[in-house]
Amino acid sequence: MPRAGLSPEAVVAIGLDVVDAGGPGGFERLTLAAVAERAGVAVPSLYKHVGGLDDLRRRIATESVRALDEVVAEANSGLAATSRSGTGSADTDDGSGAAALRALARGIRSFALAHPGRYAAVQFAPTQLRDGAAGDGSAAGDALAAAAAALLGRLDDALRAQGLPEACLVDGVRLLRSSVHGFVALEQGGGFGLPDDLDRSFDVVVEAMVAGVERLRGASAISR
Amino acid sequence: MPRAGLSPEAVVAIGLDVVDAGGPGGFERLTLAAVAERAGVAVPSLYKHVGGLDDLRRRIATESVRALDEVVAEANSGLAATSRSGTGSADTDDGSGAAALRALARGIRSFALAHPGRYAAVQFAPTQLRDGAAGDGSAAGDALAAAAAALLGRLDDALRAQGLPEACLVDGVRLLRSSVHGFVALEQGGGFGLPDDLDRSFDVVVEAMVAGVERLRGASAISR
DNA sequence: GGAATCCGGCTAATGGTATTAGCTTCATGG
DNA sequence: CCATGAAGCTAATACCATTAGCCGGATTCC
Numbered sequence: 432m433p434r435a436g437l438s439p440e441a442v443v444a445i446g447l448d449v450v451d452a453g454g455p456g457g458f459e460r461l462t463l464a465a466v467a468e469r470a471g472v473a474v475p476s477l478y479k480h481v482g483g484l485d486d487l488r489r490r491i492a493t494e495s496v497r498a499l500d501e502v503v504a505e506a507n508s509g510l511a512a513t514s515r516s517g518t519g520s521a522d523t524d525d526g527s528g529a530a531a532l533r534a535l536a537r538g539i540r541s542f543a544l545a546h547p548g549r550y551a552a553v554q555f556a557p558t559q560l561r562d563g564a565a566g567d568g569s570a571a572g573d574a575l576a577a578a579a580a581a582l583l584g585r586l587d588d589a590l591r592a593q594g595l596p597e598a599c600l601v602d603g604v605r606l607l608r609s610s611v612h613g614f615v616a617l618e619q620g621g622g623f624g625l626p627d628d629l630d631r632s633f634d635v636v637v638e639a640m641v642a643g644v645e646r647l648r649g650a651s652a653i654s655r
Numbered sequence: 656m657p658r659a660g661l662s663p664e665a666v667v668a669i670g671l672d673v674v675d676a677g678g679p680g681g682f683e684r685l686t687l688a689a690v691a692e693r694a695g696v697a698v699p700s701l702y703k704h705v706g707g708l709d710d711l712r713r714r715i716a717t718e719s720v721r722a723l724d725e726v727v728a729e730a731n732s733g734l735a736a737t738s739r740s741g742t743g744s745a746d747t748d749d750g751s752g753a754a755a756l757r758a759l760a761r762g763i764r765s766f767a768l769a770h771p772g773r774y775a776a777v778q779f780a781p782t783q784l785r786d787g788a789a790g791d792g793s794a795a796g797d798a799l800a801a802a803a804a805a806l807l808g809r810l811d812d813a814l815r816a817q818g819l820p821e822a823c824l825v826d827g828v829r830l831l832r833s834s835v836h837g838f839v840a841l842e843q844g845g846g847f848g849l850p851d852d853l854d855r856s857f858d859v860v861v862e863a864m865v866a867g868v869e870r871l872r873g874a875s876a877i878s879r
Numbered sequence: 880g881g882a883a884t885c886c887g888g889c890t891a892a893t894g895g896t897a898t899t900a901g902c903t904t905c906a907t908g909g
Numbered sequence: 910c911c912a913t914g915a916a917g918c919t920a921a922t923a924c925c926a927t928t929a930g931c932c933g934g935a936t937t938c939c
Contacts, residue, residue, distance in 0.1 A: 476889075555844075602859045612841060613836045620782060622781045635827075636829065639830055687897065688896070688897090699917090
């Protein structure tokens with residue numbers, strides 16, 4: 432009967448630990464039983480702090496999205512300083528702009544490697560939102576939607592800083608996300624046979640993405 | 656008591672139906688209960704034909720890999736004919752070679768859109784193989800490993816046909832897979848907000864991938 | 880200070896899942 | 910015609926989430 436001193440935040444924190452301990456798939460395999468055990472509490476007690484497994488997943492996803500958002504923000508601002516050195520050359524810079532994109536991509540991959548479960552939680556977020564978790568008035572759903580929107584906005588900013596016009600922003604963001612997530616998903620799923628030169632392969636993917644963004648910028652300049 | 660006339664193959668076929676009926680996530684959410692119900696049989700009866708849920712998943716993954724392999728093979732050979740028209744120009748063709756890559760990418764995406772669950776099963780395969788399902792003497796594990804190797808070999812062939820030297824094949828295949836799978840995974844996970852112009856965005860991703868492969872070929876020519 | 884309330888733990892019960900054990904029955908082959 | 914084996918079944922076990930309802934300690938209010 433000694434109180435464990437739990438709270439929604441504490442449960443989420445423990446959940447994040449459990450998810451991280453499970454590697455990739457740690458989010459999918461998350462279980463209330465595991466959280467309860469680590470909290471030193473019986474399973475039903477968790478329902479006093481959290482709506483259930485789905486709600487806990489949504490909260491964990493929200494935290495994960497925020498964490499990735501911070502990483503992206505840091506990559507953006509960290510290289511914006513470098514990029515601001517040459518002032519009026521925002522239209523034809525291939526150096527600093529590309530560097531910012533590379534840093535962004537590497538930051539996301541590093542996050543995924545450091546926190547596979549959290550990264551999976553981020554990818555899980557859209558499913559939750561599509562299934563009506565947001566907009567139903569639930570605070571958890573709204574928080575997740577807001578965090579996801581912020582993260583996507585961050586990617587928009589990064590590509591806008593590349594001089595990409597609004598009309599191609601959607602395509603640019605999708606190219607960025609597809610490239611990075613495709614590599615990371617395959618890497619974490621064990622899809623690449625040997626861990627042979629993974630960093631070099633990732634560089635190839637990133638360079639293709641950077642070149643694709645530049646091509647997109649060029650194409651839009653022509654069609655305008 | 657009337658016999659249902661099941662067999663391992665029949666169970667797998669029903670499992671494929673169930674997986675397809677579940678959309679993306681249909682593979683993850685696959686349940687023996689659903690298969691048994693559709694087969695008109697009690698759950699434990701399935702164990703007479705299949706080793707259990709994991710074994711059924713492995714067999715479904717094998718079938719899915721084979722199906723995708725056929726799609727890739729068709730995309731390869733279908734455009735190899737076109738490519739063979741100009742004979743000795745295998746080194747500098749930007750047209751027919753790129754067309755083959757585009758067809759390959761579109762074929763994979765079409766497969767994923769037509770059979771989301773099977774596509775998920777394909778991505779699930781490496782996990783099974785890593786966890787020692789192959790090489791343990793089990794026929795199911797060996798069959799999956801063989802099917803996966805065949806599929807990867809098919810991708811190798813496609814890039815070799817692009818004039819990519821052996822040294823960059825690994826990077827090229829990883830670029831191809833990352834690009835296509837990244838887009839498809841995000842698309843199927845609902846990661847792209849609106850279904851707005853998805854085809855156009857995919858084209859952007861594919862073109863970036865094609866250009867990346869060509870860059871890879873060029874870079875290897877220099878470093879040699 | 881004492882009483883009422885509420886909060887956060889608990890146990891018990893329900894229903895879904897996979898898996899194993901063991902029974903029965905039908906079809907088949909000697 | 911009977912023996913055997915394959916293929917179905919029920920029963921039982923073990924895990925999971927979820928709900929209902931109890932209980933005790935802390936807090937708050939008079």
